[in-house]
Amino acid sequence: MHLSAISTQLWAALSSDTTTTPIDSSITVTVSELKDLLDQSSGGWLTQPLATLIAGAGVLASGYLVYRTGKHTRTQEREHFETSYALEVVRGLRDRFTTIASQLSDPSAAVRTAGIYAMEALAEDWLRRPTPAVTEAQACINVLCSYLRTPYVPQQGAGNQTGTIVRFTLSDRVVEERYSYRQDDLAVRQSIVRVLAAHLQPIEDDDRLPRSWSELDFDFSGAYFLDCDFSGAIFRKPVTFERAHFHGSSTRFSNSKFDANTVFSDAEFHSGRTNFESAIFGDGSGSVRTEFLRTKFLGVETNFDNTTFTGTSVEFGYCKFLGNVATFISTRFRTKFTKFTDIEFSSENTWFTEATFDGEENASFHKSIFSGQSTDFARARFQCKVLSFKGTFFTGEDVSFHGVDFTGERTYFSNAEFRTGQTSFNEALFDRGLTSFHNTLFASSYQTSFNQTEFVGKQIGFANARFESQTTFENPQVFANVDFDWTRNTDKTQPITVLPRQWPPQAGPPGR
Template sequence: MLCRNPVRCAAHRDRATMQLMRWWGRLGRRLRRAALLFAVLTAVVGGLAVAGSTWWLLWLGLGAKAETPNQLDLTKIALSVTAGVGGAVALVVAYRRQRDLERGRFAELFGAAARQLGDEDPAVRLAGVYAMAGVADEFSAPVRRQQCVDVLCGYLRLPYEPDDGANHLISRAETAQESGREVERVYRLRHNDREVRRTIVRVIADHLRPYGEASWSRCDFDFTGAVLENADFEATEFAGRLTTFTGVRFVGDRAADFNRARFTGQHVTFRDAVFTAPITHFGNAEFRTARTTFDGVTFKSPQTRFDEAKFTGAHSGFIGTRFLGARTSWRAAAFQTERTSFAQATLDGEHVSFEQAVFSGQHLAFTAAQLYATTVSFEEAKLGAAPRLRFRGTRDIDFVGTEFHGAVSFARSTIAGRAADFREGDFFGEISFAGTRFTAGETDFDRPKAWVGVRFDWDDNPIAKPTSVKPNPWPPVPESAPAPAPSI
């Protein structure tokens, strides 16, 4: 079925993906719990197989003759079998006892750290952060470590207002009118919580960097709805199945920094997150996941940078994303995902740059996007790729219904692939295709909503227009414009 609403369909796909990953995680935990029994049975069966093989080789290869056992021999065999079974039972009991001791020690340390995190005293909560990190480092089993990480992420998801993060207030009273009466509500606060939260982020980030003594990179991280101040994830690696920044507010007086971060798990999502930090930095970041989602994100930072970022995998989505800061840069970014979508995205502000960016996947969509920035540059960008080796080339480039307002430049860019569709676009401003190479099988500008200020190399010589560029005759006629009178 054709998707009529890209934003809604993308949300449904994300929910289905997350449910599938959670089910897979539960299955993995069940299999890990059954691993002990499987190991013991394997050892017993393996021992019997070795004994049987040894007897068979002696009998067949070395000519050992089987003799009828007497009562003493039968007794020896019975005692040997009993000893073997007893040893296997002892092994199981010892293994389970050791496992229970480890579980008990983990529960004790984990509980103590959790109680510290819940204390009213910020100094005790700080100690709880380091205690929980120590438990995660000591117990390297994936399930145990994941529990500790979940607690730290859960703390960050608790309600928090940055304005209250550094004061000494333990409660706040608010008065409201209800049914004609004044009602006072008292809200309890975790006073001086800012440093605790920053410490959690710092501890997590340190364990995601290459120099960390114990790596947490393969854990899942769920920051849904958290408020992260001065979040510094520079040079970190998220390699877990699911990394979730859904609805996160990135605030503070310093950058929200993901410079050189690597996302190598199955799915990373920033859906509906809001960036208001002075700088949002994803420069040189690598998104090597099956699905990367920035749908519905609002970038309000004065500067947003994705310079030289690299996207690979099945899908990278910026559907409905709003870039509202003064400057947004995707300079030399590489989109190698099978499907890249900026459908219904809003590019506003003073300057948006896709200069030298490369879109080489099978599908590229800017469907119904709003290019409202004062200047938007695709100069020297490569939109689409020709077939090569096993790659069949870009199938479609979709700018259908896109609004090109302001100064938009495709100068010296390359539009390649099977087809590029600019139909029903709203071209109003200074839109330049000077020096653009149209190598796609077909590039269609038919039925524009407006056609004002658009420049091509063949404006003065329509005969020089490539035959692959439509419509014919040229130039396109806006839908609202009267049709040309037929020639007599």
């Protein structure tokens, strides 16, 4: 009866029109009982149910195999379709690139402008792919940058040389060359700059927003810019503005960030105002180089206030600062090497007020010329290992090192010349290491003052210094380890231009 009950329930379940026929789960069967059931299958009472069960199992197995085969086939078809679709999309994007690039050479300014925004959209499409196609997007950026690098003739309001017309005289000895340029090119260039600057801003990771282009390379060498605004731009890869020309009322790089090597060498800033305020050069890794070699700042105002330089080096060698004012107020130079060598500071006012030089190695103003009306290093901090003003030439009305901290291992003013109205080292601090004013000329028309200065370094030397005008050391806070020719050699006498007459100076009240 036990086996009969099992077979009865199996038969009922298999022959039922619905799938809800229950099987009594309380019925159990042992292996021996199942064997007996199978042995009895030759009997009429089990033959039909078992045959049906076996047939059903076969059907299920066959169906499963068909399902698996179909699923595998569908997977292959889907993968093939997806691959074909992806290839078709890529082919379409590349075809767009070719078409858009040709737009940028169209004689019509309107067509070229449309090409700019089409190229922007194409770069976006490349970057929005499941796996961003950075190389393809970079090609789009390269095209836009190359447009800015083409020749430009601002006097004609045109640019982008398109052809050369060569004519010969009858004698074939004289050649006349004329060049053709696309008209209304300035507006096109400005549109490119606006597009690039927009994509270099900090952008949230949101699919609804444009993609950031900060991880791409930019080459603006030889480009012409008018009133360009890269404020807040982030350049994470190397960028060059070598030989670029900046014109207009203002050029803005304020709050911009340059994480990799940056080159402005041989660039010319003709803008009325050039602003790098609060910009950051370097990502803090110590390997970044920033170059402003032979750069000319020709506008009314040049502003590097609160800018931070980090990395291996920042070089302003052989630059020219003209105009009304050049400021580095509260600027921080944290680079291993900081170089302002052989520079012409001819701006009426040059201010390094409260600037900090705290790089690991050297800061140098070697052989630079400060010829403006006012030069101000007041309250600056020179904490680098070696500071050099060797051979530096100071003229103008006023030069101030008031309250400056000279706390590096070595500080050199050797062979420097102070031919100013007045020069002040009042309340300055010479601490820690060696300070040399060897062969320095003090020839200010009014006076040079070291009043209330704190001399506490290991050695402060004025050997062979020339005091051609009044120079005062009155009321020093500390006056230790300071050597002059007349203190080291009894054959020398204190110049009448050096005060106080009662030597050595007596410490006065604190000045800071």
